Amino acid sequence: xxxxxxxxxxxxxxxxxxxxxxxxxxxxxxxxxxxxxxxxxxxxxxxxxxxxxxxxxxxxxxxxxxxxxxxxxxxxxxxxxxxxxxxxxxxxxxxxxxxxxxxxxxxxxxxxxxxxxxxxxxxxxxxxxxxxxxxxxxxxxxxxxxxxxxxxxxxxxxxxxxxxxxxxxxxxxxxxxxxxxxxxxxxxxxxxxxxxxxxxxxxxxxxxxxxxxxxxxxxxxxxxxxxxxxxxxxxxxxxxxxxxxxxxxxxxxxxxxxxxxxxxxxxxxxxxxxxxxxxxxxxxxxxxxxxxxxxxxxxxxxxxxxxxxxxxxxxxxxxxxxxxxxxxxxxxxxxxxxxxxxxxxxxxxxxxxxxxxxxxxxxxxxxxxxxxxxxxxxxxxxxxxxxxxxxxxxxxxxxxxxxxxxxxxxxxxxxxxxxxxxxxxxxxxxxxxxxxxxxxxxxxxxxxxxxxxxxxxxxxxxxxxxxxxxxxxxxxxxxxxxxx
Numbered sequence: 001x002x003x004x005x006x007x008x009x010x011x012x013x014x015x016x017x018x019x020x021x022x023x024x025x026x027x028x029x030x031x032x033x034x035x036x037x038x039x040x041x042x043x044x045x046x047x048x049x050x051x052x053x054x055x056x057x058x059x060x061x062x063x064x065x066x067x068x069x070x071x072x073x074x075x076x077x078x079x080x081x082x083x084x085x086x087x088x089x090x091x092x093x094x095x096x097x098x099x100x101x102x103x104x105x106x107x108x109x110x111x112x113x114x115x116x117x118x119x120x121x122x123x124x125x126x127x128x129x130x131x132x133x134x135x136x137x138x139x140x141x142x143x144x145x146x147x148x149x150x151x152x153x154x155x156x157x158x159x160x161x162x163x164x165x166x167x168x169x170x171x172x173x174x175x176x177x178x179x180x181x182x183x184x185x186x187x188x189x190x191x192x193x194x195x196x197x198x199x200x201x202x203x204x205x206x207x208x209x210x211x212x213x214x215x216x217x218x219x220x221x222x223x224x225x226x227x228x229x230x231x232x233x234x235x236x237x238x239x240x241x242x243x244x245x246x247x248x249x250x251x252x253x254x255x256x257x258x259x260x261x262x263x264x265x266x267x268x269x270x271x272x273x274x275x276x277x278x279x280x281x282x283x284x285x286x287x288x289x290x291x292x293x294x295x296x297x298x299x300x301x302x303x304x305x306x307x308x309x310x311x312x313x314x315x316x317x318x319x320x321x322x323x324x325x326x327x328x329x330x331x332x333x334x335x336x337x338x339x340x341x342x343x344x345x346x347x348x349x350x351x352x353x354x355x356x357x358x359x360x361x362x363x364x365x366x367x368x369x370x371x372x373x374x375x376x377x378x379x380x381x382x383x384x385x386x387x388x389x390x391x392x393x394x395x396x397x398x399x400x401x402x403x404x405x406x407x408x409x410x411x412x413x414x415x416x417x418x419x420x421x422x423x424x425x426x427x428x429x430x431x432x433x434x435x436x437x438x439x440x441x442x443x444x445x446x447x448x449x450x451x452x453x454x455x456x457x458x459x460x461x462x463x464x465x466x467x468x469x470x471x472x473x474x475x476x477x478x479x480x481x482x483x484x
Contacts, residue, residue, distance in 0.1 A: 170204075229256075
């Protein structure tokens with residue numbers, strides 16, 4: 001299609017994609033309205049039972065990804081756990097819940113694990129003088145994603161606290177544990193008027209400072225998953241004073257400048273203007289109906305639906321995650337975030353740069369080749385500001401799956417400083433890095449070795465590593481050496 005202002009912005013195929021996107025969302029909204037408002041509960045339960053029958057009729061009888069060693073009752077308890085506390089209680093871990101106020105008025109929930117399994121619980125808010133580790137979740141997630149695993153030795157926070165680390169887990173504004181502000185009502189558009197810029201200016205630095213204030217530690221180790229790593233890239237790049245407070249930054253399945261999505265519908269929406277995105281999804285929370293569908297659809301059918309969506313959007317096959325782990329974790333996969341934060345990612349994908357939110361929404365002078373590579377089409381009079389990621393001085397280690405469609409490691413390396421080290425995980429996709437069936441062998445040992453090399457020394461951690469993880473240390477050394 002020849003370029004015509006407004007009309008020529010998209011190709012004919014992309015206009016069809018946008019049209020069917022509108023149709024799908026309209027049908028979804030109508031069905032949800034009918035079921036939640038008009039239909040009585042017995043009818044809703046009937047839909048649940050019919051979805052169960054449909055699943056049994058349509059499913060493949062041979063499930064090669066099933067793990068017979070998992071306890072079905074425990075998998076159900078993890079899937080139906082209402083919050084972070086219930087997930088901890090399944091495995092017998094004590095936790096603390098903290099609330100932190102950002103400088104712009106949002107109340108963020110923080111979770112702390114500082115008592116090893118079976119040990120006497122430390123007083124709430126106590127200073128335990130152990131190395132501090134801070135973990136942050138990805139897009140449309142919350143802190144539950146780190147511990148909704150079907151075995152505790154595969155849950156990174158549980159492994160870390162048992163080895164003597166003081167573990168903290170953060171949450172973004174607007175999600176399940178941070179849906180409060182002293183300035184805006186959560187039902188207002190103003191509350192949801194935030195993007196990654198706000199995560200970088202406030203959520204990450206304010207959370208880190210709060211943790212250091214409580215623990216009285218000089219620095220902490222930061223572990224970010226997906227967007228949790230992007231938020232740290234952004235925060236460390238614009239807050240030079242934050243870098244000495246982070247002794248090492250471990251980016252799991254790091255996100256910075258994804259090349260794009262596999263789905264033509266979403267790809268068409270991505271290339272459209274932010275105005276169109278806001279018209280479809282509104283200016284508050286995006287995909288807010290997801291918890292509703294989680295409750296009404298038979299769990300295995302819901303799991304299969306999520307698998308199909310991940311394959312459709314990102315070409316992820318999820319073969320490294322067991323069926324039981326999917327059933328347990330997928331119900332904790334979604335949490336609220338703003339439409340604006342998703343639009344921000346689409347802007348980053350469209351222009352191929354790790355930029356701040358573009359309020360003007362102008363076209364960026366970057367075009368896409370058919371192979372997915374990006375090339376500049378010439379100078380322009382305007383360009384959104386980039387996050388100056390080369391200014392980061394904290395040590396950076398990237399742990400990424402070599403089958404992850406969202407990670408362009410070559411492009412990422414060009415945008416990061418020389419103190420960055422990349423370690424590939426063979427055969428891993430995006431979610432595999434936290435939920436994969438072999439993370440206790442492929443991921444956690446590498447994370448531990450990196451932490452021990454960089455974090456503040458601790459006799460207690462050293463003792464645990466010597467007495468409980470000698471075999472791991474040998475495997476870690478081999479894995480790191482083979483990745484160098």
